[in-house]
Amino acid sequence: MAKNLKLKAARATKDMTQKDLADAVGVVRQTINAIELGEYNPSIRLCVAICKTLDKTLNDLFWEENTQQ
Amino acid sequence: MMKKEQKEFDERQQHIRENILKHGFFIAIGALLLNAFLNSIGIIWADPFQQNILTVVFIITIISIEFHFNDVYFGKDIPRIPMLFAINTCAIILAIFSIKHFIEGATFITSGMLTDQGASVIYCVMFLLNGSCGIIRYLYNRQIDKKENK
Numbered sequence: 001m002a003k004n005l006k007l008k009a010a011r012a013t014k015d016m017t018q019k020d021l022a023d024a025v026g027v028v029r030q031t032i033n034a035i036e037l038g039e040y041n042p043s044i045r046l047c048v049a050i051c052k053t054l055d056k057t058l059n060d061l062f063w064e065e066n067t068q069q
Numbered sequence: 070m071m072k073k074e075q076k077e078f079d080e081r082q083q084h085i086r087e088n089i090l091k092h093g094f095f096i097a098i099g100a101l102l103l104n105a106f107l108n109s110i111g112i113i114w115a116d117p118f119q120q121n122i123l124t125v126v127f128i129i130t131i132i133s134i135e136f137h138f139n140d141v142y143f144g145k146d147i148p149r150i151p152m153l154f155a156i157n158t159c160a161i162i163l164a165i166f167s168i169k170h171f172i173e174g175a176t177f178i179t180s181g182m183l184t185d186q187g188a189s190v191i192y193c194v195m196f197l198l199n200g201s202c203g204i205i206r207y208l209y210n211r212q213i214d215k216k217e218n219k
């Protein structure tokens with residue numbers, strides 16, 4: 001799985017650490033780290049919670065562009 | 070109990086714990102079969118009571134080390150420092166008693182069988198492993214948190 005750089009960027013825009021975001025959505029910091037590194041696929045529930053916290057949509061943070069033409 | 074686990078551990082942690090417990094189950098079966106096999110071929114390595122307890126403690130230690138390694142041993146609501154203090158205190162007390170028995174000349178193995186003192190040494194090692202892994206994970210997490218907060 002590819003890294004989720006959009007999530008990292010959105011988090012940085014809000015000036016939140018991984019721990020801040022983790023506390024806001026009710027997970028531990030390592031889970032946010034795993035999502036950003038592409039090591040873990042979060043559930044829809046968690047994705048929605050993250051999007052609401054960062055004021056973004058699911059497409060903004062979790063849509064993967066198809067790079068193959 | 071399931072709802073309590075859901076509160077304590079997030080979805081990723083629950084998933085990791087499930088996987089660890091799954092293969093912990095197979096490790097437990099393997100350990101019990103090995104013990105039964107050794108007994109069946111005449112290798113009585115300890116008193117039957119100690120055999121059972123040691124096998125269980127061994128399995129719990131393996132699973133605990135994996136939990137620590139994946140940082141899913143402690144839930145969100147469980148205070149780490151008191152728990153680590155308790156585990157390591159038990160280990161140190163067992164170590165003190167083991168050293169005391171050793172100085173007094175107690176034997177740990179007699180006629181190829183573990184004595185009670187020998188078993189307590191093994192318990193001590195298991196507790197120490199568990200406690201040490203917990204401390205290492207705690208210190209590692211602190212280091213990562215410091216880097217994150219810079």
